Amino acid sequence: MSEKMIHLIITRQKDGEGGSYKEEFKLPYRENMNVISALMEIRRNPVNANGEDTTAVSWEASCLEEVCGACSMVINGKPRQSCTALVDQLEQPIRLEPMKTFPVVRDLVVDRSRMFDSLKRVKAWVPIDGTYDLGPGPRMPEAKRQWAYELSKCMTCGVCLEACPNVNDKSEFIGPAALSQVRLFNAHPTGAMHKAERLNTLMDGDGGLSNCGNSQNCVQACPKGIPLTTSIAALNRDTTLQSFKNFFGSDNNF
Amino acid sequence: MSQNREFFLRKLHSLLGVIPVGLFLLVHLGVNYFSVRGEEEYNQAVAFMEGLPFRYAMEIFIIFIPILFHAIYGLYIAFQARHNTGTYSYFRNWMFRLQRTTGVITLIFVAWHVWDTRIAAALGQEVNFDMMADIVANPVALVAYIIGITATTFHFANGLWSFAITWGITVSPRSQQISTYITLGIFVLLTFVGIRSILAFVM
Ligand code: HEM
Ligand code: SF4
Ligand code: FES
Numbered sequence: 001m002s003e004k005m006i007h008l009i010i011t012r013q014k015d016g017e018g019g020s021y022k023e024e025f026k027l028p029y030r031e032n033m034n035v036i037s038a039l040m041e042i043r044r045n046p047v048n049a050n051g052e053d054t055t056a057v058s059w060e061a062s063c064l065e066e067v068c069g070a071c072s073m074v075i076n077g078k079p080r081q082s083c084t085a086l087v088d089q090l091e092q093p094i095r096l097e098p099m100k101t102f103p104v105v106r107d108l109v110v111d112r113s114r115m116f117d118s119l120k121r122v123k124a125w126v127p128i129d130g131t132y133d134l135g136p137g138p139r140m141p142e143a144k145r146q147w148a149y150e151l152s153k154c155m156t157c158g159v160c161l162e163a164c165p166n167v168n169d170k171s172e173f174i175g176p177a178a179l180s181q182v183r184l185f186n187a188h189p190t191g192a193m194h195k196a197e198r199l200n201t202l203m204d205g206d207g208g209l210s211n212c213g214n215s216q217n218c219v220q221a222c223p224k225g226i227p228l229t230t231s232i233a234a235l236n237r238d239t240t241l242q243s244f245k246n247f248f249g250s251d252n253n254f
Numbered sequence: 255m256s257q258n259r260e261f262f263l264r265k266l267h268s269l270l271g272v273i274p275v276g277l278f279l280l281v282h283l284g285v286n287y288f289s290v291r292g293e294e295e296y297n298q299a300v301a302f303m304e305g306l307p308f309r310y311a312m313e314i315f316i317i318f319i320p321i322l323f324h325a326i327y328g329l330y331i332a333f334q335a336r337h338n339t340g341t342y343s344y345f346r347n348w349m350f351r352l353q354r355t356t357g358v359i360t361l362i363f364v365a366w367h368v369w370d371t372r373i374a375a376a377l378g379q380e381v382n383f384d385m386m387a388d389i390v391a392n393p394v395a396l397v398a399y400i401i402g403i404t405a406t407t408f409h410f411a412n413g414l415w416s417f418a419i420t421w422g423i424t425v426s427p428r429s430q431q432i433s434t435y436i437t438l439g440i441f442v443l444l445t446f447v448g449i450r451s452i453l454a455f456v457m
Contacts, residue, residue: 077341165350168336203261210264213335214416215350217342230425237422243261 004029006038007049007093010057012107012234012251020104023057024049024093034224035075035096036061036196039108058107070156071192073108074099079162081223101162118178122201126191137190144187149229153224160218160228172207175216179209186238194224196254199242202235209235267327268420271413278317283447289454293383296454300381321364330355330405349412356409363402387455396456397401403448411441 006027013020027041030231043056060118061071064083071082074097076090087094102110113236114227119125128134138147154177161175182198185191202209210230245253288299306312332354339347369393370389375381390396418424424433 096439163338163342164337165335167346168334170336171334176424204257206260208258208261210261211419213350213353214333214346214419215335215342216346217338220342220344225429229430230427233419233422233424233425233430236420237425239261240265240422243258243265 006087008038008042009093010107011095011097012057015096015106016103016111023054023203025110026185028144029087033086033087035073035087035090035094036064036071037095038066038087039096053185054221058105058109060109060218067155069112069155072099072157072159072162073097074162074231077160079221081157084223087188088223097157099162101167102158110158112156112158115158115161115175115177118174118182119156122174122178123194123197124178124181124185126185126188127194128190133242140189148184148187150172151180151187151226153236154226155224157223159221161224163217163221164217165217166211166213171211174207176222176228177211178233179212180226180228183234191254196242196245199235200246203239203243209239261317263327264331264379265420267324267331268417270324270411272417274316275320275324276410279406280444283407283444283451286451287343287452289386289449291384295455296383300383304381306371325361327365328374329361332357349415353409353412353416356405356412359402359405363405366398367402383455386452390452390455396452403452404445407444407448408441411444412439414440 001190006025006029008025010023010025011020012023024043025047029039030037039059046054046056048054059071059073059082061083062068063070066081066084069081072079073082074095075082075085076095079099096108096112098104098108102112102114105111126137128137156177158177160177164173164175166173167175177204182202185252186195186198212232214229214232216229219226219230222228256331275277285299288296303309335350335354339351371381371385374385379385390399393412415430415433418433419430424430
């Protein structure tokens with residue numbers, strides 16, 4: 001019986017210096033494989049399709065259940081998580097590339113630092129540290145909690161940035177993920193204590209909220225189904241009001 | 255305002271696209287439609303517009319400067335995008351791309367159109383029905399006008415859709431869906447008005 005094979009074409013790169021090239025691999029098929037297990041197979045036996053010894057392909061993964069976002073890469077042209085990319089559902093040859101929005105570290109590993117820097121920039125957290133115990137925060141209505149939970153599913157995977165035509169080397173645009181987090185933390189009863197500060201951050205400097213051009217790719221691409229474009233429009237409303245308050249002055253501006 | 259210059263410029267760009275440039279476009283298309291009623295009525299309408307008090311001040315502050323700002327900043331925005339309709343062939347991504355393409359076409363068209371009419375007028379030619387009829391007697395110019403008008407009406411109508419998002423008027427997916435239909439309707443309507451007017455000069 002002729003053995004069924006999996007054909008992979010991987011865009012590789014030795015380090016952050018550039019010089020990418022493609023390398024092909026043929027692996028024996030097993031049932032229920034995902035892209036990660038195919039990559040593990042290459043790591044076990046790093047021989048390319050020409051039968052030459054090669055270096056193992058580098059990639060990143062952690063949770064293996066699409067909640068950490070670490071394993072994102074471009075698979076057959078579209079960015080997605082490799083841990084939930086099932087070989088049986090993919091057209092062959094399977095083309096794997098690193099996401100191009102982020103600097104490549106090696107092979108399929110990219111550096112998503114800019115996303116974490118963005119979260120810091122917008123203060124995507126609930127500040128509770130103080131010199132004394134602040135006690136429990138106000139309760140949130142259950143219906144609101146359920147809604148907020150959807151926004152909180154973001155795993156900083158970078159797919160929405162990769163899909164956005166306005167996130168690129170010519171623009172500073174912060175991208176959809178961090179914007180939606182501002183909406184999440186502004187909606188939180190304790191987080192809302194820093195609402196104006198977060199909104200002002202989105203208006204200050206280059207590459208803020210107003211760089212969105214409404215292509216709405218992000219909402220289609222997000223693997224977690226986060227309503228990114230609704231968040232962006234809601235923030236447009238909030239920042240519009242905030243800018244009026246800033247300009248005309250307000251006794252209720254926090 | 256020192257820190258949020260980009261936010262301010264973007265909002266200004268968006269606002270100027272509708273007020274006054276978009277409003278001017280509506281007036282302009284409306285007046286042009288007199289051509290459908292014949293040469294005499296058209297010339298009367300043009301004479302009325304030309305005779306408006308404060309004409310030059312209005313032309314400069316309501317039309318010329320706002321368009322210039324919107325166009326120059328619009329070019330900067332347009333060339334910041336890296337289009338990816340090949341990978342993401344969604345409707346809205348195409349609209350995003352077309353918004354930028356039609357912006358550039360509109361700029362070229364408006365520059366040529368101003369050259370052909372206002373500059374010619376400044377050099378002594380009279381703006382009237384015959385002037386337009388002469389221009390579009392050339393089939394190439396007629397086709398250019400039809401393309402230019404369509405690009406402009408598309409850019410304005412689809413711009414209204416994104417304007418409503420930029421200012422936080424349409425937030426929910428459903429409201430944005432409804433405004434897609436409305437602005438598409440506006441596009442069809444204005445394109446009809448524009449093309450019918452220009453065809454009146456050749457028929
Ligand atoms: C008749 C002339 C024009 C009218 C009535 C017009 C109107 C508009 C409107 C209403 C918008 C929507 C604003 C928003 O998204 O908030 C817009 C956006 C835009 N316009 Fe224009 N425009 C005109 C000419 C131009 C020209 C000559 C350019 C130059 C390329 C241009 C480039 C753009 C761009 C790039 C956008 C998208 C802005 C964004 O998504 O942030 N427009 N325009
Ligand atoms: S919003 Fe969605 S696509 Fe964007 S980083 Fe978060 S999970 Fe990924
Ligand atoms: S490994 Fe965590 S999302 Fe794939």
